[in-house]
Amino acid sequence: MLNYIFYILGGLSVITAIMVISFRNPIYSVLSLIATFFLISGQYLLMNAQFLSIVNIIVYAGAIMVLFLFVLMLLNLNNINEPLKPIKLKTIGVISAGILLLTFLSALTSMYNNEQVLQLSDIGLVKNLGRLLFTEYVVPFEVSSILFIAAMVGSVLIGKRNKEEKEVENA
């Protein structure tokens, strides 16, 4: 039962991921990427990782993708036709990605081959992960807040116009 849902979600997520890289309009790419993230959240839910499923929707689909949409609309890029790479370079890109996939899969087949299915467990519940996060992993958790402050200050500093630029614009 659950493995059929896995195959449906997996097939759909591969299709939407291909749509992300094939649409020429970046807005459509962002929307397909949001669909991909929702499908991956479904995969998490299938493995009973409820915390990560919700966090994936809130952080990725809710925050990061909205940031992408804001930037696209702020720069008004949705109607610019992206200059395409020559078809030769595109084919080379696809072929090299295919070779990478082949390498992964050949490494997998030479690994081990057991058909043992995954067992559902309750390690992914909010209660269990939260307890672990605030006891054993509390130091990385606090360090990540410092990382966020650094990213915030850095992006504000980069995005700020400097003085000479303003004076040139005003003059």
Next chain:
Amino acid sequence: MLNLPPIEHYIWLSSLLFCIGVAGVLMRRNGIVLLMCIELMLNSVNLLLVAFSTYFQDSAGQLFVFFIMVVAAAEVAVGLSILVMLYRNLKTVDISLFDKLKN
């Protein structure tokens, strides 16, 4: 009845998604789409981490996914602000025109 697929199928799915992200980085020239493909690759790795953490019944994998999400959010904020600044100076997000470190 409630059976999940074996771990190999998860590895196949996430390597497929990862390679689609790699193909996107190699194919596209729009800087924003490039960042989106990087997000796709990060998500495929996250999926594999969660699958293995379920497989080994170890919650460390799921916490790693949480921290990867934290780093990804910070990375996107900085990357997009760099792109906005480049767009203000060069009026384009085409990465093949970002080869002038001078001036």
